[in-house]
Amino acid sequence: MKLEPIGVIHSPYKNIEDAPRQGKTEDTSRIEIFETYKEGLKDVKAWKHLIILYWLGKAKRDTLLTLSPFDSKIHGVFAVRSPHRPNPIGLAVVDLIDIKDNILEVSGMDAVDGTEVIDIKPYYAKIDGR
Amino acid sequence: MKLEPIGVIHSPYKNIEDAPRQGKTEDTSRIEIFETYKEGLKDVKAWKHLIILYWLGKAKRDTLLTLSPFDSKIHGVFAVRSPHRPNPIGLAVVDLIDIKDNILEVSGMDAVDGTEVIDIKPYYAKIDGR
Numbered sequence: 001m002k003l004e005p006i007g008v009i010h011s012p013y014k015n016i017e018d019a020p021r022q023g024k025t026e027d028t029s030r031i032e033i034f035e036t037y038k039e040g041l042k043d044v045k046a047w048k049h050l051i052i053l054y055w056l057g058k059a060k061r062d063t064l065l066t067l068s069p070f071d072s073k074i075h076g077v078f079a080v081r082s083p084h085r086p087n088p089i090g091l092a093v094v095d096l097i098d099i100k101d102n103i104l105e106v107s108g109m110d111a112v113d114g115t116e117v118i119d120i121k122p123y124y125a126k127i128d129g130r
Numbered sequence: 131m132k133l134e135p136i137g138v139i140h141s142p143y144k145n146i147e148d149a150p151r152q153g154k155t156e157d158t159s160r161i162e163i164f165e166t167y168k169e170g171l172k173d174v175k176a177w178k179h180l181i182i183l184y185w186l187g188k189a190k191r192d193t194l195l196t197l198s199p200f201d202s203k204i205h206g207v208f209a210v211r212s213p214h215r216p217n218p219i220g221l222a223v224v225d226l227i228d229i230k231d232n233i234l235e236v237s238g239m240d241a242v243d244g245t246e247v248i249d250i251k252p253y254y255a256k257i258d259g260r
Contacts, residue, residue: 001185001248003131003217033208037216040194042206049260053183053219055131064170076172078163078250086167087133087248089183089219093258118131118217120208128223129259130179 005116006040007033007102009054013112016058020110028097029109031117038102041120045099049123052092052109055116059088090115093123135246136170137163137232139184143242146188150240158227159239161247168232171250175229179253182222182239185246189218220245223253 011029013019020027031052033041044050063084068075077085094106104120141159143149150157161182163171174180193214198205207215224236234250 001133001135001187001246003133005131006216037194037208040206040208040216042195042204043209044206047209051221053217053221057131064167065172074172076170076174078167078170079173079177079252081251081254085249086136086170087183089249091181091183091221091251091258093260095260116131119215119219121211121221122209123260124211125260128221130223130225130253130255 003055003118005055005118006037007031007117009109009111009113009115009117011109011111011113016112019112025110026107028105028107029111031104031106033102033104033117035102041099041102044104044120047096047122050094050096050106051121051123051128052094052117053119054090054111055118056083056088056090057116059083059085061086061088089118133185133248135185135248136167137161137247139239139241139243139245139247141239141241141243146242149242155240156237158235158237159241161234161236163232163234163247165232171229171232174234174250177226177252180224180226180236181251181253181258182224182247183249184220184241185248186213186218186220187246190214191216191218219248
């Protein structure tokens with residue numbers, strides 16, 4: 001199971017300390033999709049919300065228990081959204097503002113500048129919302 | 131960017147033709163988490179809804195344009211939820227029914243029997259819902 005980056009995120013957050021809590025931001029980020037994958041963006045513009053999967057390259061992958069910032073207790077990594085997990089894939093639901101050529105302008109992205117993008121999926125409220 | 135399976139999905143769908151449209155099911159599936167990763171399940175039981183990431187091992191990864199079953203038109207793969215995409219990661223938001231030891235019983239899962247699991251995340255309506 002090997003992944004290839006399809007693009008890179010340009011965000012206002014230079015370090016992990018600058019990044020907002022997951023999704024809690026109205027800042028805009030730019031998602032640059034590499035030329036090789038650009039054709040896959042056809043009709044993405046029709047969607048208001050997108051699910052972005054990205055690679056948390058600095059994560060510790062051998063962590064199974066972790067402190068949560070919300071209650072200062074130890075939880076299993078699958079019960080929290082910590083970047084430190086066996087397969088460090090980040091997920092953000094973002095609002096699509098615009099697409100120009102191979103650049104998506106979005107809000108609601110919490111990833112640090114330079115984060116590699118793995119996948120983009122349309123968000124369907126009927127199946128993805130609860 | 132290499133992934134390791136953390137578990138396997140046991141579902142009623144033996145083949146892709148048997149699987150329901152993404153999330154449109156009330157059938158139950160069982161997600162078995164391997165012993166190595168079991169500790170990461172601590173407190174997952176507190177969540178009603180989970181995001182499951184899984185590996186679509188039979189996908190064609192060189193597809194960038196594809197027919198949608200909804201409108202018979204050609205779309206970019208990032209505008210649809212087709213399994214055929216450069217990084218074939220499936221995503222389902224499921225309802226958690228029960229956890230016993232390393233087995234999660236869930237509904238809303240559309241993956242075929244034997245699908246490998248990559249990650250489990252809690253679903254937060256505030257940041258994941260739109």
